Amino acid sequence: MTTLLPDECRSARRALLTRADGDLPAAEAAALARHLAACASCRARAESLDATIAALRGLPPALPFPDDALESVWDRTLRAAPAEGATVVRLADRAVDGAARSPRRATWRLALAAAALLAAVLGPWLAFRARDDGRFAGPPGPQPATVAAALTPEERRAAAELRLVLQLTDRALQRSQRAAVDGVLRRGVDPALRRIPLLREIVPDRPTPRGAAVEAAR
Amino acid sequence: MEAEAYRQAVLELKDRVFGYAAQLLRDREEARDVTQEALVRLWEHRAAVADPAAAKPWLLRTAHNLCIDRLRQRRARGTASLDDVAEPAADPGWSPDRPADARALRTEVERALGRIPPRDRALLLLREVHGHSYEELAALVDAPIGTLKSLLHRARARLRREVERLRMER
Known part of the structure; x- marks a missing residue:
């Protein structure tokens, strides 16, 4: 050797x-x-x-990432994504503006917006709810009192978005109705009232919306 | 990368990224911040990381770079030593079935890891603990494979030396 x-x-x-x-x-x-x-x-x-x-080589390659830290990641990514929630809000705002500008088109615009809003919110939400990832497994038909407690953060967020959509749609409908009544008063009732001498002075001048002005110019 | 693919990637890789960051930084709070930041950046760059299989190297590289930034900030502040932080990186209860002498050695190795330069520590962790190939490591540190192997040899020698020193100090 x-x-x-x-x-x-x-x-x-x-x-x-x-x-x-x-x-x-x-x-x-x-x-x-x-x-x-x-x-x-x-x-x-x-x-x-x-x-x-x-x-x-025997050291563990992974350590459990804290749950609250993961929740923060979801808040900054999937939950903050310009997907369902932001789209819903944009559509609702557009519907409100449209109803105020053009009373004639308010009905179909609102119907379209409402349908889009509900589809945007309910579709993904229902799909998410139905996904079988184990977290939603359980007996069907939970009692109402237990529903809120059983909701995941994603479901609570979807529910909050749905409530916002309904509030905005309600506002749009109210504005539309108000605009329609104003139009009837302006075009039919006010001219008739002004023909009566006693009432001529007290009939208010109603602001003319942009759409009505265009129609008047025709 | 779609939202569902992102969610799956995060659930699959979060613990591994956190483990690497904790072992490299020797500080779980900072490792938590770094891991969060890396996971959020994956979402922000999801268009560039279209293939879910690319998420793992992308995440580890991002976490690695964020850790290096943190270590440089520490050095600039001079508030903490880079190489001698007492907190053990690994969960003490992760493998209770090992013999006592093996546990003692593992503890010494964990402490010794905290006493070698961060780059040596990163290379050893990525190669020996996380099982990265030489090619992946070479891309990460932007060095030829021959240079990388030399760096790894030096890192192993330093770690062994620190383990021996710790034994002498006992």
């Missing part, structure tokens, strides 16, 4: 590190084994290195 010199100890220690990579050539591995058999110092180093690397 060949006895390695201290220079060869240095070579052996480099070989130990290469061996840790798993790509030490067979001939060098054999030479290293021979050296370790003969050199107590290098053998101790090899044992220390192997044990250290083995312990390192």
Whole structure:
């Protein structure tokens, strides 16, 4: 057996590190084994290195990410996405503005908006609710008192969005009705009242909306 | 990447990203912030990470870079040592079935990890704990594979030396 010199100890220690990579050539591995058999110092180093690397490889690659931190991630991503919620609000606002500008078109515009709003909210919500991911598993038909407590944060958010949609739609309808009544008064009732001398002075001047002005100009 | 794919990727990878950040930063609060930031950035860049399979390397690279930024900020503030933080990174109860001597060695390795330079620590964690290939690591540290192997050799040698020092200090 060949006895390695201290220079060869240095070579052996480099070989130990290469061996840790798993790509030490067979001939060098054999030479290293021979050296370790003969050199107590290098053998101790090899044992220390192997044990250290083995312990390192036994460390857990994952640690449980805290639930509240994950909730914060959902708040900043999926829940904040310009998807259902924001679309719903934009559609509702557009419906309100449209009703105020053009009373004639308010009915079909509102109907269209309401349908879009309900589809935008209820579709994904129902699909989400029906997805079988285990969290929603349970007996069908929960009691009303238990529904609110059983809702997930996503469901509560969807419900809140639905409430907002209904409020905005109600506002749009009220504005539309008011605009329609104003139009009837302006075009039919007010001119008739102004023909009566006693009432001429007390009939109010009603502001003419943009749509009515265009029609009057025709 | 669609919303559902994003949700699945987060659920699958959050613990791994958090584990890496905690081991590298040696501070769970900072690791929590970094993990949150990386997960949010994945959402913001979901168009660029179209393939869900690319989410894992993308997330680890992002978390790694965020950790390095944090370590540089620490160094600039001079408020904490980079290499000698006492908090163990791993959950102490993660493997109760191991023999006592193996647990002691693992504890020493965890402490020794905190005493080597962050770049060495990152390389060892990514290679030995998270099982990344040399190619993935080379891309991460932007170095040729030969250089990367030299860096890993040095990191292993430093870790072994620190473990021995800790034993001497006992």
